[in-house]
Amino acid sequence: MPVFFRITAIAALAAALLMPEGAAFAGLGQPTPWQIGLQEPGSPVMDDVVWLHTYVLWFITAITAFILALLVIVMVKFNAKSHPTPSRTTHNTLVEVLWTVIPVVILVVIALPSFRSLFFQLNTPPADLTIKATGVTWNWKYDYPDNGDFEFDSLIQPDKDLKPGQPRLLSVDNEMVVPVNKVVRVLVTGFDVIHAFAVPSFGVKIDAIPGRLNETWFKATKEGWYYGQCSELCGKDHAFMPIAVRVVSEAEFAAWVEAAKKKFASNGTPANIATANLSAQ
Numbered sequence: 001m002p003v004f005f006r007i008t009a010i011a012a013l014a015a016a017l018l019m020p021e022g023a024a025f026a027g028l029g030q031p032t033p034w035q036i037g038l039q040e041p042g043s044p045v046m047d048d049v050v051w052l053h054t055y056v057l058w059f060i061t062a063i064t065a066f067i068l069a070l071l072v073i074v075m076v077k078f079n080a081k082s083h084p085t086p087s088r089t090t091h092n093t094l095v096e097v098l099w100t101v102i103p104v105v106i107l108v109v110i111a112l113p114s115f116r117s118l119f120f121q122l123n124t125p126p127a128d129l130t131i132k133a134t135g136v137t138w139n140w141k142y143d144y145p146d147n148g149d150f151e152f153d154s155l156i157q158p159d160k161d162l163k164p165g166q167p168r169l170l171s172v173d174n175e176m177v178v179p180v181n182k183v184v185r186v187l188v189t190g191f192d193v194i195h196a197f198a199v200p201s202f203g204v205k206i207d208a209i210p211g212r213l214n215e216t217w218f219k220a221t222k223e224g225w226y227y228g229q230c231s232e233l234c235g236k237d238h239a240f241m242p243i244a245v246r247v248v249s250e251a252e253f254a255a256w257v258e259a260a261k262k263k264f265a266s267n268g269t270p271a272n273i274a275t276a277n278l279s280a281q
């Protein structure tokens with residue numbers, strides 16, 4: 001029943017379009033039950049992604065409605081019962097030019113803003129601070145070279161240790177902490193296998209490849225907690241290496257850096273940590 005599915009799809013699209021910005025379905029920094037849209041944006045890049053998504057959805061909705069209308073017309077007007085002697089018309093120059101030119105125009109008006117969006121994501125602006133995120137089987141490790149060069153491991157919080165308000169499978173013991181409204185450059189690499197660093201509300205997703213340093217950036221515009229997960233199938237505990245980012249004021253960040261320098265002063269090199277992880281399994 002393709003017609004039924006098309007009608008359902010159009011109803012779903014219409015519902016998505018009519019939802020006000022940041023409606024109850026979308027959470028900031030984490031998914032919510034029954035969410036169908038994207039997570040609420042927490043960075044300029046994600047603002048852009050959400051805008052592009054809505055923009056393209058208008059085209060999809062219009063095209064789907066148009067095709068549905070054509071199908072209904074054909075089924076009603078040209079079935080064997082109401083139209084027993086079909087005409088043998090084949091070519092129509094005007095229609096053929098239109099169905100070539102209009103799709104080309106549609107593709108161009110979609111391509112232009114998506115290229116702009118892509119350049120915005122891929123050109124890191126001058127950074128206020130750099131953090132290196134390393135994917136290790138199975139946790140993330142963060143280095144703060146600009147703030148005293150300390151480093152620490154970030155491991156999933158087991159269910160039994162969850163504190164009230166901590167989301168399951170997304171919370172960690174030591175989260176990445178960044179200041180609000182600052183451009184954070186994230187250098188991403190993998191220690192052993194390919195992982196991927198992703199935080200949906202920041203519009204960030206980038207591969208963590210051993211032996212390569214990938215670069216991405218975000219500017220968190222609201223304080224709070226932002227969660228993501230490793231987004232590359234990396235092995236048995238792929239689902240259990242979440243990413244948690246806490247965005248704080250500049251003063252809180254400075255205080256955290258001082259505390260973190262002492263707390264993580266005795267941490268070893270990535271190789272030592274990873275070897276310890278591997279031998280502990």
Ligand SMILES: [Cu+2]
Pocket residue numbers: 135194195196230231232233234235238241
């Ligand atoms: Cu992974």
